[in-house]
Amino acid sequence: MGLRNGRRRIAVAVAALLATVAVAATVYRVLAPAEVSTPARAGYPPAASPAPGVVGRLPVAPLIVDGRLRVYAAHRQVYADRPVGGRHRTTPFWSYRRWPAALDGVVASGTTVVTRWSDGRVVALDARTGRVAWRADGPAPVGERAVRRTGAATVWDPRGLFVARAADGREVVLTAGAWVRAVDLTDGRELWQSHTTVTLPPDESACRDAVGTTASGQLIIVDSCGNSTVVEFRDAATGRVGLRWRPAGAGDELVATPVGCGTGRTGCAGLRTAAPGDDAGRGWLLGAGEPAAAPALDRPDAELVDGTAVAVVDGVVVGRSARTGAELWRRADLPQARLVAVQPGRAHLLTGTNDLVTLDPATGAQRSWFVLNAGSDGVGWAPGAAYAAGGFVAVERLRKPVDPTGDDQRYYLTSEPVILAAT
Template sequence: MTRVLLRASAAALLLLSTVLVGWRILRPAEVLDTTTAAYPLEVVTAPGVTGRIPVAPLIVDDRLRVYAAKNQVRADEPVYGKAVYTTRWSLRRWPEQLSGVVAEGTTVVSRWNDGQVIALDGRTGKVLWRADGPDAPDFAGHRTGAAVVWNPPGLRIAAGIVAVTEDQNLLGYDLSTGAQRFRVTLPAGCADAFTTTGGAYVCATGAYDLATGQSVANWPAGPFTPLGCQVAHSNCAGLRDAAGQGWLLGPALRRATALDSPDATVAAGLVVSAGAGTVTASADGTAPAWSWAGQARVLGGTSTTVLLLTPEHWLVGLDVQTGAERFRYHLAFGKEDDEWDIGGLMIAEHYMAVERLRKDGPTDPESPIYYYSTDTVLMAAY
């Protein structure tokens, strides 16, 4: 009888210990790991491929790489690293899921499925502010997290405002303080929005001032095609309206006939077209400023360079003033082949990240052969 009681007691203790361990591991928790290390200096390396990593980074201030996981946002350095390195800082929230991340300057803003909007100091990982908002979609970043850091659902940024949408609600938070600046109800059909360099939130039904949330008057009719956008469909420099007419975006709309062409976009402040074996650029959207002979896709631009990708996967950088080639190199890691297509892309001032999908591969991101390789994201410098 004593042995039976001892066995029963031992089993009960074991069960209790298992429950306690499970609770400690799985209980709701928020864990913030910050750093006191010196903020890394900005380093501009020679043009070329610098690394190959398995996850898509949000490049912050040309110094850090910020990654998204289902329950965590984290950063590493250096931005030109060949691999993913030891975490510099991280925020983990369990069981909440990370819905999206945007950044401006050194401020990194994360949105979670429970509605929390949390701003972190990219230099240290410390919380700058947090705000309550509407529930957000669950994590949908698949293996690389690219959709969460490069095109987060319902999360945009421009003009010092973080714009959050849920159904027909648009909320604007001050980037520096987290104070809610406005909350407005949008008309039906106001989806797939983007923000502009002039501080407007634009969707199919119109545009809204990010300073006030009020509708912008005298806006062309949508739906619109955003052009020359930065990461997260934010700070777009141009658009085409429902009639196919091109406009440059800033403090005010400016008609640009060169943007009427379907192969035209805005890069490095220029209207750039790539067609018929020639890339042409215009400063004002009318008279050409320079041209470059060759087949290429316009990827985007920086303050000094227009970035092109040739059919053979050569990255070409053209001087924004003259169109002269500043560099040209094969966009591949080592002896990799060119059997890939661009899935996602982020262009910063001196560095670029490219998510690669297998050419003619399956359309299901969960397929083991959907991505080009295990380390499918290329890091490149220019």
């Protein structure tokens, strides 16, 4: 009798142990760090050149890559669809997902898509196949950031993630947080990190903010660690500081905003400086030496494209030489115009009735003009974030009156709030 009871207790204990192991294995499979890569199963699509006009509407913000794909951001996933001029979002061409990290930023250069994650991991993907090209570690992003459902902040304005073309032609990926790390875009090989190139305060992120890269291959850092704020220009390929600069007559505190940049504040040709909370700024052109004063960029709404400062002044769209300040052209025939985006060879404006007007920044000549409307949605909306690249323009459409504190259903016009147009 005692022997049978002993065997029964052993059997129960073994069964309980096996059940515990099974549960633990299931939990591990579900919660363990993992990545899932779903590469493309079709050929790389050809580049598209659609006629000017509205292409379609999308539920999420697209990043145009190589003129062939649209890349999107989800909470834990980056994925692409095609064709680039498709009317709606389609089945993913490729997809890459990580767990439990969250996607924090995406940039692209040529056929390489670079993703940054909440744990600091940087993963580069080949846009042609969706396969992982390389992985690297870097500093984790600092602080919280609100990202609405379109993911526009992740793909159109990533924080602390930049690409720069160095003087020797190499392309460099830079990630910034509590420190800075630079890797080669080609293979992810480390080039430098700020821990080893300069003596820093214990918490660099508290007073050093990387804000963009220059067209000449420098990382722009706003350094407020001392008594007076200084703008630092650091060589992207070596990490060496080439210049520490502040405008003459500036106060101790300073805000510096790059202008004339590509997507993600990369390759910036200018800078605007101002006191915190002050719209009265000073514009500067960036080059090999110290920034050169460019009063045509003083206005907070002025944009720099192809050497021209474009702004709406008293209802008139004006183009001025950023270097000399000379007026190049003016357009008084665009009612209630608002400059929403620029890209090489194009300045994009919305009229009061949401017509999208695209001008040549060098001459002010009209490239295209059409109503920015999809289906029966109408034009009774307010523009939100906007993006321009590869001849395309994408604009978030917001419900009027705009309520920045409202949930996404109240904030956006429809379930497909992003309108995409070719110009």
